[in-house]
Amino acid sequence: MIKVGITGGIGSGKSTVCKEWEKLGAVVFYADDVARELMVSEPALRQKLTDAFGPKTYKADGSLNKAHLIEEAFKKGRVQELNAIVHPEVGRAFQKKSEEVADEGKNLIVKEAALLLNKGRPYDLDVVVIVLSESKNRINRVVQRDGVTREEVQTRIEKQPDFDQLLHLADYTIVNNGSLDQLKIKASELYQKVIPSD
Numbered sequence: 001m002i003k004v005g006i007t008g009g010i011g012s013g014k015s016t017v018c019k020e021w022e023k024l025g026a027v028v029f030y031a032d033d034v035a036r037e038l039m040v041s042e043p044a045l046r047q048k049l050t051d052a053f054g055p056k057t058y059k060a061d062g063s064l065n066k067a068h069l070i071e072e073a074f075k076k077g078r079v080q081e082l083n084a085i086v087h088p089e090v091g092r093a094f095q096k097k098s099e100e101v102a103d104e105g106k107n108l109i110v111k112e113a114a115l116l117l118n119k120g121r122p123y124d125l126d127v128v129v130i131v132l133s134e135s136k137n138r139i140n141r142v143v144q145r146d147g148v149t150r151e152e153v154q155t156r157i158e159k160q161p162d163f164d165q166l167l168h169l170a171d172y173t174i175v176n177n178g179s180l181d182q183l184k185i186k187a188s189e190l191y192q193k194v195i196p197s198d
């Protein structure tokens with residue numbers, strides 16, 4: 001069983017690569033989605049977040065008060081603290097999912113995450129893939145995908161690592177500056193390379 005991490009900046013095309021791999025049979029663990037789910041469903045995590053960011057972290061109906069958390073974590077420079085609380089839970093969930101997938105007899109699992117290389121290369125992954133794309137392409141795509149302004153995308157890009165500087169941590173790089181079809185072909189070619197042959 002091999003564990004593959006796929007990362008890249010916002011709009012680079014990493015979810016598209018993962019969707020292609022899913023079509024080819026891969027199980028993909030979308031770390032950001034899982035983090036959002038666990039922040040609501042996991043009582044111990046809810047408690048830790050409430051202790052750190054105050055009772056306003058959750059609304060009366062139990063849902064996450066995103067506006068409050070954005071204010072506390074992003075505007076007050078406490079993102080690292082937030083990550084330090086949430087990421088261990090996501091790591092445990094990935095471990096559990098990997099065990100389930102292995103028990104089903106599958107030989108590959110993928111973790112898709114924007115924050116994958118912030119502490120160097122993760123010890124629990126066998127293969128790391130970075131999806132790279134020029135920022136003008138990324139901005140255009142995210143404006144179209146999410147209906148946000150160019151400035152908003154630019155701000156989010158500036159908060160992310162410069163993946164060009166992290167290539168030494170990756171086994172493979174996919175450059176996505178061509179068409180969507182070209183990206184899908186590159187994704188499928190890479191899948192054939194990394195999938196164990198047994």
Ligand code: ADP
Pocket residue numbers: 008009010011012013014015016017141142145176177178179180181183
């Ligand atoms: P990420 O997961 O890295 O944020 P996505 O895979 O969601 O990026 O891609 C962002 C958007 O851009 C999606 O709507 C996707 O369909 C589109 N997209 C990705 N690559 C290309 C490309 N080469 N040409 C055109 N559209 C693309």
